[in-house]
Amino acid sequence: xxxxxxxxxxxxxxxxxxxxxxxxxxxxxxxxxxxxxxxxxxxxxxxxxxxxxxxxxxxxxxxxxxxxxxxxxxxxxxxxxxxxxxxxxxxxxxxxxxxxxxxxxxxxxxxxxxx
Amino acid sequence: xxxxxxxxxxxxxxxxxxxxxxxxxxxxxxxxxxxxxxxxxxxxxxxxxxxxxxxxxxxxxxxxxxxxxxxxxxxxxxxxxxxxxxxxxxxxxxxxxxxxxxxxxxxxx
Numbered sequence: 001x002x003x004x005x006x007x008x009x010x011x012x013x014x015x016x017x018x019x020x021x022x023x024x025x026x027x028x029x030x031x032x033x034x035x036x037x038x039x040x041x042x043x044x045x046x047x048x049x050x051x052x053x054x055x056x057x058x059x060x061x062x063x064x065x066x067x068x069x070x071x072x073x074x075x076x077x078x079x080x081x082x083x084x085x086x087x088x089x090x091x092x093x094x095x096x097x098x099x100x101x102x103x104x105x106x107x108x109x110x111x112x113x114x115x
Numbered sequence: 116x117x118x119x120x121x122x123x124x125x126x127x128x129x130x131x132x133x134x135x136x137x138x139x140x141x142x143x144x145x146x147x148x149x150x151x152x153x154x155x156x157x158x159x160x161x162x163x164x165x166x167x168x169x170x171x172x173x174x175x176x177x178x179x180x181x182x183x184x185x186x187x188x189x190x191x192x193x194x195x196x197x198x199x200x201x202x203x204x205x206x207x208x209x210x211x212x213x214x215x216x217x218x219x220x221x222x223x224x
Binding site for chain 2: 032034038041042043044045046049091093095101102103104105106108109111
């Protein structure tokens with residue numbers, strides 16, 4: 001199956017700093033990528049949809065100024081958590097949509113801890 | 116929006132047993148996927164199955180779109196099958212995959 005990478009896998013930062021997470025589709029081009037957040041023992045919640053070359057679409061309740069998304073190429077989307085606070089600590093997962101198979105493939109996730 | 120419900124929420128099996136996981140969805144869908152989330156958090160694609168039946172080794176899945184449900188069968192379970200199983204569905208008019216709450220499976224040796 002298709003491969004999606006995510007970097008870093010784990011990050012610890014101080015409150016008030018910004019953290020950038022990268023999501024790459026390694027063997028296919030993805031015009032659309034998605035960013036999810038997962039709390040312990042819960043399901044995945046969609047945060048935003050990232051479209052190559054255009055602005056991201058955010059889900060209701062997600063602050064677009066706090067979670068900046070950039071999709072500059074067909075293989076890379078980035079999520080920047082700005083001015084992070086302890087409540088932003090979570091597991092963030094990206095996915096890339098392979099239009100040839102209409103299938104979403106997921107990255108391995110990034111565990112963010114804000115002290 | 117679409118509602119996706121999974122059952123049972125938790126399941127404990129003895130190694131070698133069979134099981135059936137269920138996913139109900141509230142609207143017509145054009146995409147339904149089953150995933151296995153391993154203990155490290157990686158979501159592994161199991162099936163893309165908006166309708167019909169597919170098999171892959173010990174796993175098989177059936178989606179009856181007209182009745183708005185999908186089933187995942189695990190036969191001869193192994194300890195490595197442990198983890199959380201999610202189904203996710205996309206409505207005809209949407210681009211978003213909506214996840215169910217998952218079934219947490221523990222297979223004991």
